[in-house]
Amino acid sequence: MTEKRIDQRFLILCLLYFFVNFASAQRVNTVVLDAGHGGHDTGALGKNSREKDITLAIVLKLRDYIRDNMKDVKVILTRSDDTFVELYRRAHIANENKADLFISIHCNSTKSTNAYGVETFVMGLHKSEANLAVAKAENAAILLEDDYVEKYDGFDPNSPEGNIFFSMMQNAFLDKSLAFAGKIQHQLVDNLNMFNRGVKQAGFLVLYKTAMPGVLIETGFISNPSNERFLLSEKGQDLTAQAIFRALRDYKYQLEKRTPQAQDSIIVPKNTGIAGKEIKPEQKPPKETPATKTDSVPVKKNPGGIVSYRVQFVMFPDEKPLNSPIFKGLENVKMYEQGGAFKYTSGDFATLDEAMLYRKEIISKGYKDAFVVAFKGKQRITNEEARRLTEKK
Secondary structure (H helix, E strand, O other), X not given: OOHHHHHHHHHHHHXXXXXXXXXOOOOOOEEEEEEOOEOOEOOOEOOOOEHHHHHHHXXXXXXXXXXXXXXXXXXXXXXXXXXXXXXXXXXXXXXXXXXXXXXXXXXXXXOOOOOOOEEEEEEOOXXXXXXXXXXXXXXXXXXXXXXXXXXXXXXXXXXXXXXXXXXXXXXXXXXXXXXXXXXXXXXXXXXXXXXXXXXXXXXXXXXXXXXXXXXXXXXXXXXXXXXXXXXXXXXXXXXXXXXXXXXXXXXXXXXXXXXXXXXXXXXXXXXOOOOHHHOOOOOOOOOOOOOOXXXXXXXXXXXXXXXXEEEEEEEEOOOOOOOOHHHOOOOOOEEEEEOOEEEXXXXXXXXXXXXXXXXXXXXXXXXXXXXXXXXXXXXXXXXXXHHHHHHHO
């Protein structure tokens, strides 16, 4: 890495923190909608679909919902037709328009046809190999750009090390990005009955140079026949746009401390003539790993036990309230501080076997790196220490 590139990155970081400290962030007046891929960059390919077409269809519907229902919000698109737009240019559009929120729409794909569900990403360090793989797939679009080495400071989309710097750029916006991402997952999962793959962090290039909170939404797997049918349909695209709109409305009202009005719950979909909130996706696909009765462990407390086992699923550099929407769907969430980080656990079990079984449920919710930790009272101990204490009892 040259000294020039280090200086450039340091300057970008300084400018970002200047923006955060002096710009008003308690409003949503301008939103940038980004339809992933476009032009000669088709994105992922399904059996009957192209990612670039689905993302544009959803973005155009979402634009109309915002314009029709939120008159005080300006909507800007990074592309409104089948045009190739470089990743750096998408971020530049958001920055030059002083956007308050950046929303990038994508579709997922894997070699397996069994993977399905929705997940929302915010900028940050890769939490697992799975997250890294998704980021690599989306970041690879820069290879289709001219002079990408200079535009992205020599970034190699296939290098895990190349993503580490990017997480620093978005730390200041992480809380708001996570809050918005949680609302998106709630709407897509609870209202559309989609499988919840969780809110995650990864180093997406389209997010790292945006000077505002932002999310990248993987609306489903077009490699999965059921997800593809839904996303190819007019109804599926409309319901997905509605869900994201509702999340945006709820986020805006919460940020601006506004009270939702009764009419806010009424949204008439375009071209369908039906109330979108009453409609579910045509078919929820089978689980990737069929559950059995033994796969479900009740989340219970462990009163009076010498040792308790919990499942650690995430950590943050700063403390989050236990009732935060990012923990939605998790029971008995607790926090402990260690090594300058705030670590969060779910469940409380008397035996390691129970905790290991519950860990499978946590992983199924999208926390692929979840693992079991042991405590004696409020003190974190090793699993080996816990085993010895249990044996003595």
